[in-house]
Amino acid sequence: MLAFLADAYSVAYGLVNSLLIRLMYPAGACFLYLLPELLLPRTRNSLQSYLRATTFLVVAIAINTVVLKAMEGSTGFLDVKPLAFLDLRPLTESDSLPLRIAGWLIAALGIAMVGNVFYYWMHRAQHRFGWMWRFHKVHHSITEMSATASYHHVAEDLFQFAAVTMPLSVLLGVASGPVPWLVIVLANTHSYFIHTSARLNIGPLRYLICDNRFHRIHHSREAHHINHNFGTSTPLWDVLFGTAYFPRAGEWPAVGLDDTPEPRTVRDFLLMPFRRP
Secondary structure, X not given: OHHHHHHHHHHHHHHHHHHHHHHHHHHHHHHHHHHHHHHOEOOOOOHHHHHHHHHHHHHHHHHHHHHHHHOOOHHHHHOOOOOEEEEOHHHHOOOOHXXXXXXXXXXXXXXXXXXXXXXXXXXXXXXXXXXXHHHHHHHHOOOOOOOOOOOOOOOHHHHHHHHHHHHHHHHXXXXXXXXXXXXXXXXXXXXXXXXXXXXXXXXHHHHOOOOHHHHHHHOEOOHHHOOXXXXXXXXXXXXXXXXXXXXXXXXXXXXXXXXXOOOOOHHHHHHHHHOOO
């Protein structure tokens, strides 16, 4: 009995810690992107939309923390060695500051961009196949884009685990060494940046890194924007596969779906994919 209680405590402790760690990134995103969104808005969002989005985001993180914790070790269970291995430690542990910075950027941003090619094709599949679209349209129904309104349906992490995490772990192993937490937070909260309504301009970098203007086109209601800009980390894959649309100056379309209202309650958020159109 004592052993069972000790095991249960260990599992619960691990879940709570995992949840707290996974909540740190949205908190970091709010700190990094919500302030400029409030100070330099392209469009002002309602308080209700912020409260609703925050609630859905926390619910999604809580559910996925439990699910992904249960799946933890799946890649190890397969015991498949990656086909390629990238050791960045000579850079991230170098005595040269420029080399360390290069290693940090490759580890956090470069790997995110490589992983994004898998996400790009999964994302296209979400728009192509009806059963995947039923889940993905929860995200596209959002009518007030913001740093907090980047939530997907709770099944999104499972799709990404199967279509992005697993293939990438089989194809590429990485030893990154020490990477500053701020660089990791910036890379892992990029999805919050591309959904923000802030009046930000990253200049020519927008041809290398997705920004909020590029991604808003993907959410646009306008017919000529449909099926464009599937990449979320970099537009390079959209350019390569012919789906890129770089917005003109001042192009900031309305977003949402004409045939699908945005969920208003947690119940609607969770059950929307299972309801008949």
